[in-house]
Amino acid sequence: MTRVLLSGGSGFIAAHVLDCLLKRGHSVVVTLRSQAKVDKIKSAYPNIPVSQLDFAIVEDIAQEGAFDEALKSSVPFEAVIHTASPFHWNARDVKKDLLDPAINGTIGILKATKKNAPMVITSSFAAMINSSDQHAPGYTYSEKDWNPVTMEIATTSPQIGYFASKTFAEKAAWKFCEDEKPNFSVAVINPVIVFGPITHSITSLDAINTSNTIIRNLIQGKITEKLPPSGTFIWVDVRDVALAHVKAMEVPEAGGKRFFLAAGYFSNKKILEVIRKAYPELEEKLPSKNSEDDFPSQIFAIDHSRSEQILGIEYRSFDAAIIDTVKSLQEIGA
Numbered sequence: 001m002t003r004v005l006l007s008g009g010s011g012f013i014a015a016h017v018l019d020c021l022l023k024r025g026h027s028v029v030v031t032l033r034s035q036a037k038v039d040k041i042k043s044a045y046p047n048i049p050v051s052q053l054d055f056a057i058v059e060d061i062a063q064e065g066a067f068d069e070a071l072k073s074s075v076p077f078e079a080v081i082h083t084a085s086p087f088h089w090n091a092r093d094v095k096k097d098l099l100d101p102a103i104n105g106t107i108g109i110l111k112a113t114k115k116n117a118p119m120v121i122t123s124s125f126a127a128m129i130n131s132s133d134q135h136a137p138g139y140t141y142s143e144k145d146w147n148p149v150t151m152e153i154a155t156t157s158p159q160i161g162y163f164a165s166k167t168f169a170e171k172a173a174w175k176f177c178e179d180e181k182p183n184f185s186v187a188v189i190n191p192v193i194v195f196g197p198i199t200h201s202i203t204s205l206d207a208i209n210t211s212n213t214i215i216r217n218l219i220q221g222k223i224t225e226k227l228p229p230s231g232t233f234i235w236v237d238v239r240d241v242a243l244a245h246v247k248a249m250e251v252p253e254a255g256g257k258r259f260f261l262a263a264g265y266f267s268n269k270k271i272l273e274v275i276r277k278a279y280p281e282l283e284e285k286l287p288s289k290n291s292e293d294d295f296p297s298q299i300f301a302i303d304h305s306r307s308e309q310i311l312g313i314e315y316r317s318f319d320a321a322i323i324d325t326v327k328s329l330q331e332i333g334a
Contacts, residue, residue, distance in 0.1 A: 004249070005070065005077045007031045007058070007109060008084025009041060012209035013122060013191070015199040016242035017081060022048060024246060029077070031058040031070050031084065044201040058084075061105030067112040079249045082109050083122040085169065094161035099154060102165035103172050110176045110186075118185040118255050120248045123170040125192040126163040128260065129232065137298030143190070143258040143306060146171075170258075177256075185255025187248040189241065192262045193231055195321045196238030197328035205334055214268055215325050218275055219334050221285030230267040230294055234302060237263060237316040247311040254310055262302045263315035269293035274322040 004021055008014045009030030021028050022045070030053070032038050038055045045053055056070035061084050071077060085102045106121060113119055128145040130136075147167040154164030170188055177186050193211045202208060205216055217223050244261055248254040269291055276286055307313045326334075 002026045002078045002249070003073070003075050004028050005031065005056075005080045007061070007067070007070075007080070007082045007105075009055075010037045010201070011083055012198070012212075013194060013238060013241055013245075014081075014083040015041075015201055016196070016238050017083065017245045019199060020239075020242040020246045021081075022053065024250075026246075027052050027075075029054045029056055029070070029073065031056050031067070033057070033059055040203075041201050044199070060101075061085075061108065062101040063104075063108075065108065065112070066105065067109045071109075071112045077113075080109065080113050080119045081122075081245055081249060082106065082119065083245075085122065085165065094155045094158060094164075098158065098161040098165040099168060102169040106169040106173050107176060110173060110180075110182070113182070113184060118187060118249055118252075120245050120254075121170070121173055121186060121188045122245070123188045123190045123258070124166040125190055125232065125234070125260070125262070126166040127170045128190055129163070131160075131163065136300055137296075138300075140301040140303050141260065141262075142303040143260050185252075187254040187256070188258045189244050189248060190258055190260050191236050191241045191244075192234040193236070193266075194238050194241055195235055195325055197324045198332070203332055205329065205332060208329070212325055212329070214271060215275070215322065216329055216334055218272060218286060219279070219282055219326055219329065223287055225287065227268040227272065227287060227291050227294070230269075233265050233267060233295060233299060234262045235264065235266045235318065235321070236261045237321040240313055240315055244307060244311050244313055247313070251311060257306065257310070259307045259311060260302070260304055261307055261313070262304050263321075264302075264318060265295070265299065266318055267293055267295035269295065270318070271322055274319050275326060278319070278323045279326060 004026050006028050009018055009032055058066050058070055127147050129147055149164045149167055154161050198208055241261055
């Protein structure tokens, strides 16, 4: 059993990481922004003793020394998984709301960690993609790729700001490792668009993660005509992302590496087709079978072999991810 600090435990990915850690027998302290969030997760695990699941409140990850108290423990932490980072498209001040929390939170937890090993950081495909040429056919994305965004461009919109926040935070983490040479290893997880079932700590359809909103809106009959744009056309199941975080902590060979997590390709039309086939009773709520598919005729390739070879990830199927997501949403009233 490993003693683990998990930051940002109420997030979509983090909630699955917590579930995975507990199922694999680890002892976890979760950082959250408020007591209300603590109570919510506590209620989802009523039979887990405090020796295996405890909590620390970190109200603002951007503050200097935000994680110092959380990392003080009578039983020393043996690993840290840092998932906490802002994600919202409505930021009014991109620097204050997105860039500073992402960068300062990452550097802050690295400084506070000191002797704990290893550390796993949640980054994103947003830190890898070249938005100006994102669908280039013939190109293969892998861990070698970096988003070329600059600070000047970062503040022009919340969406670019989010992509920049992931890029700058991850670069800052690697620079910290290069400059400070800490006594712990760092691994980074870079998932693409994440689908998959919500956890039992989420009880409201308004609280689901951004990528799952397309599924919620389809099964609730909120999309009756044209499907919204699909985005980057590559996806991964949240359960595979969670396992990758835990395996990156457990497998020594993961230290010092990025891991690009992508199961395959998708489009919103393909989501619609899976739902239509698996849930025929929803037919009246779904858009027409003739809805346009925006999947491009040619697209980049993906190389996720490192996650398979080092972490042993066996990616779930697209159908399973969508079907399980619908089921979980229906369980809370969709």
